[in-house]
Amino acid sequence: MSPSPATNALQYWLSEHPAIVNFRWTTTLWGSTWYFLVSAVALYILAAVLLHLLLSLLLSPRRRVPLGPIPAAHSLAVSLLSAAIFAGTLLSAAAEIRDTRWLWRRRTKNYNALQWLLCFPIGTRASGRVFFWSYAFYLSRFLHLLRTFLVVLRRRKLSAFTLLNQSFLLVTSFLWLEFSQSFQVLAILLTSLLYAVVYGYRFWTAAGLPGARPRFGFVVNCQVVLLCCNLVCHSAVLLLHLSGGGCNGIGAWGFNSVLNGVILLLVFKFYIGMRWRRKRGSGDEGVDGEEGSHRRAAGKEE
Numbered sequence: 001m002s003p004s005p006a007t008n009a010l011q012y013w014l015s016e017h018p019a020i021v022n023f024r025w026t027t028t029l030w031g032s033t034w035y036f037l038v039s040a041v042a043l044y045i046l047a048a049v050l051l052h053l054l055l056s057l058l059l060s061p062r063r064r065v066p067l068g069p070i071p072a073a074h075s076l077a078v079s080l081l082s083a084a085i086f087a088g089t090l091l092s093a094a095a096e097i098r099d100t101r102w103l104w105r106r107r108t109k110n111y112n113a114l115q116w117l118l119c120f121p122i123g124t125r126a127s128g129r130v131f132f133w134s135y136a137f138y139l140s141r142f143l144h145l146l147r148t149f150l151v152v153l154r155r156r157k158l159s160a161f162t163l164l165n166q167s168f169l170l171v172t173s174f175l176w177l178e179f180s181q182s183f184q185v186l187a188i189l190l191t192s193l194l195y196a197v198v199y200g201y202r203f204w205t206a207a208g209l210p211g212a213r214p215r216f217g218f219v220v221n222c223q224v225v226l227l228c229c230n231l232v233c234h235s236a237v238l239l240l241h242l243s244g245g246g247c248n249g250i251g252a253w254g255f256n257s258v259l260n261g262v263i264l265l266l267v268f269k270f271y272i273g274m275r276w277r278r279k280r281g282s283g284d285e286g287v288d289g290e291e292g293s294h295r296r297a298a299g300k301e302e
């Protein structure tokens with residue numbers, strides 16, 4: 001059975017368009033220099049802290065800044081963009097495996113698609129389809145950062161975790177491209193799927209769509225699942241690196257593993273604390289999603 005015109009169009013726009021196939025990570029691309037990365041992270045942290053301090057000086061701690069439909073629109077935009085990145089990466093990875101399998105097989109016998117997803121052959125360059133989507137993921141981080149400012153305005157909350165987590169993710173996605181790091185295809189698939197689900201949920205609850213009931217611990221539960229999957233994949237990368245001919249970008253991978261380990265510890269600490277508080281019967285703002293805690297707070301204020 002031949003694919004439908006809609007499937008063909010999707011395939012073309014997500015994995016066969018010349019801009020995708022001929023993509024190359026070069027210093028002429030927006031955001032591709034170390035100077036830009038360091039400035040962006042510093043500016044983000046500074047702007048978030050300044051906004052938080054400014055609001056603390058100008059408004060009482062319980063006063064929230066109403067933002068109307070902006071948080072819901074932002075959640076919808078992040079969710080749709082993440083779903084597009086997920087679909088693009090999936091189709092591009094399939095096309096890349098189909099087109100380059102012969103090349104890796106020539107170098108290493110029995111090298112299969114799963115191994116390629118976990119461990120790029122040494123000498124892999126940041127060009128072609130999957131790196132196009134890696135760049136799209138890196139750019140999408142900037143849209144993602146806006147949420148920190150929306151949370152500061154609406155919930156009057158700024159946690160060190162958020163600053164750390166968002167900065168780490170920006171650095172991680174830059175390193176993926178800069179060092180053609182192994183495992184990035186799987187990491188993008190898992191992370192963009194998580195964003196599509198978490199932000200879809202945030203949009204759904206914010207817009208009050210049918211069945212929109214904030215669920216206790218939804219975001220942190222999703223986070224724990226993702227980080228556990230990452231842990232399993234990281235172990236597999238290490239195993240392949242040590243047992244085979246080595247994986248490309250292993251230095252960047254080691255650095256990202258440390259960042260991931262720090263986030264994993266913070267999330268687990270938060271998760272255990274949240275469960276423990278729930279057991280003792282005291283609620284915790286923010287564990288059932290932004291919209292739920294916002295609505296509770298709004299209810300208290302009204």
Ligand SMILES: CC(C)(COP(=O)(O)OP(=O)(O)OC[C@H]1O[C@@H](n2cnc3c(N)ncnc32)[C@H](O)[C@@H]1OP(=O)(O)O)[C@@H](O)C(=O)NCCC(=O)NCCSC(=O)CC(=O)O
Binds near residue numbers: 147169263286
């Ligand atoms: C789940 C997320 C969508 C959450 O993102 P957000 O956009 O809400 O941003 P955020 O950073 O402000 O996170 C806030 C949420 O974290 C949860 N949370 C967990 N631990 C927390 C802690 N210690 N302090 C405060 N909040 C904490 C809360 O439930 C809160 O949700 P709320 O505010 O609703 O209560 C995602 O950003 C995330 O954290 N992903 C896990 C890290 C990740 O993706 N790693 C992949 C890297 S792959 C990789 O690195 C591969 C490689 O090594 O190469």
